[in-house]
Amino acid sequence: MRLQDVWLRYDRRGPWVLRDVCVQMGPGEAAIVLGRNGAGKSTLLQLAAGVFRPGRGAVLDRPDRVGWVPERFPADQPFTIRQYLTGMGRMAGLTASAVPAAVDRWVERLGLAAYREVPLPQLSKGTAQKVGLAQALLVPPGLLVLDEPWEGLDAESRELVPELVTEVLTGGGSVLVSDHRGETARLPGALRWLVADGTVRPADAAAPAPPPAASAGSPAVAAAGSPSAGSSAASAGAPVAAAGSPAVAAGSPAAEPGGVSVVEVVVPTARVGGTVAALRAAGHEIRRVREESAR
Numbered sequence: 660m661r662l663q664d665v666w667l668r669y670d671r672r673g674p675w676v677l678r679d680v681c682v683q684m685g686p687g688e689a690a691i692v693l694g695r696n697g698a699g700k701s702t703l704l705q706l707a708a709g710v711f712r713p714g715r716g717a718v719l720d721r722p723d724r725v726g727w728v729p730e731r732f733p734a735d736q737p738f739t740i741r742q743y744l745t746g747m748g749r750m751a752g753l754t755a756s757a758v759p760a761a762v763d764r765w766v767e768r769l770g771l772a773a774y775r776e777v778p779l780p781q782l783s784k785g786t787a788q789k790v791g792l793a794q795a796l797l798v799p800p801g802l803l804v805l806d807e808p809w810e811g812l813d814a815e816s817r818e819l820v821p822e823l824v825t826e827v828l829t830g831g832g833s834v835l836v837s838d839h840r841g842e843t844a845r846l847p848g849a850l851r852w853l854v855a856d857g858t859v860r861p862a863d864a865a866a867p868a869p870p871p872a873a874s875a876g877s878p879a880v881a882a883a884g885s886p887s888a889g890s891s892a893a894s895a896g897a898p899v900a901a902a903g904s905p906a907v908a909a910g911s912p913a914a915e916p917g918g919v920s921v922v923e924v925v926v927p928t929a930r931v932g933g934t935v936a937a938l939r940a941a942g943h944e945i946r947r948v949r950e951e952s953a954r
């Protein structure tokens with residue numbers, strides 16, 4: 660997905676909140692959106708999710724299925740959790756017979772079983788946030804957009820967020836997450852974009868410097884035909900290209916005591932992008948990708 664020269668303002672005569680934004684993410688890639696209060700993080704996420712249309716420019720190649728979790732779940736709705744998720748599942752395209760299993764799965768997974776028949780307005784903030792997560796995941800999204808997903812969640816539930824993100828990435832989806840409270844470390848493999856002064860650029864030097872192996876990774880993957888790495892390689896100067904590598908350094912095994920081991924992994928060429936991203940997300944260093952003829 661690509662935001663190309665995107666501008667947005669909320670009022671036709673008002674100031675531009677975002678100007679000339681050019682960012683992109685490939686399948687299997689995650690990006691964390693950083694910035695001060697009011698910088699425009701939520702605005703950027705809503706553009707990506709398709710909630711807003713840009714005033715100028717375009718959002719290209721957005722996956723068909725987008726899971727959008729707003730910063731505050733709109734709990735003022737006359738439904739129980741079960742009723743709400745059932746309706747959302749139908750809207751997401753699940754058949755009537757498939758909905759109950761999907762709802763049950765996510766209700767259990769997110770610890771909502773005790774509240775299944777509780778009306779949404781009676782839920783605590785954290786529980787309501789989990790309903791927001793559940794509705795976005797009922798059908799596996801090609802793009803998952805999470806606006807401050809850790810907000811209001813207890814310590815145990817916070818651990819769920821990186822788990823869910825990794826699952827979407829492993830399935831070949833992309834994930835965009837905003838974070839103004841420094842939870843970034845929970846997603847060590849993600850790109851980092853900073854929203855400031857109305858535009859978006861790679862996050863600052865606070866991120867560790869990329870090791871040489873990381874910068875060599877993208878062309879090699881591109882050669883293997885990965886759409887993910889191919890789009891990164893094509894985006895010279897765009898945040899996604901410059902921000903992709905530090906995450907690898909964050910989990911660099913070279914920093915571990917006791918030496919390193921190199922593990923060769925064989926995957927179908929079509930899944931190279933997602934696999935590379937998932938391995939990076941788990942903190943592994945990608946040294947190279949090579950193609951071999953089918954065995």
Ligand SMILES: Nc1ncnc2c1ncn2[C@@H]1O[C@H](COP(=O)(O)OP(=O)(O)OP(=O)(O)O)[C@@H](O)[C@H]1O
Binds near residue numbers: 669
């Ligand atoms: N619906 C709206 N109508 C008018 N202005 C808006 C609207 N939503 C946001 N803004 C303005 O756009 C700017 C960016 O807001 P946005 O919510 O995107 O920032 P943010 O970085 O997500 O902030 P926070 O960290 O506080 O959530 C702010 O100046 C805000 O006042």
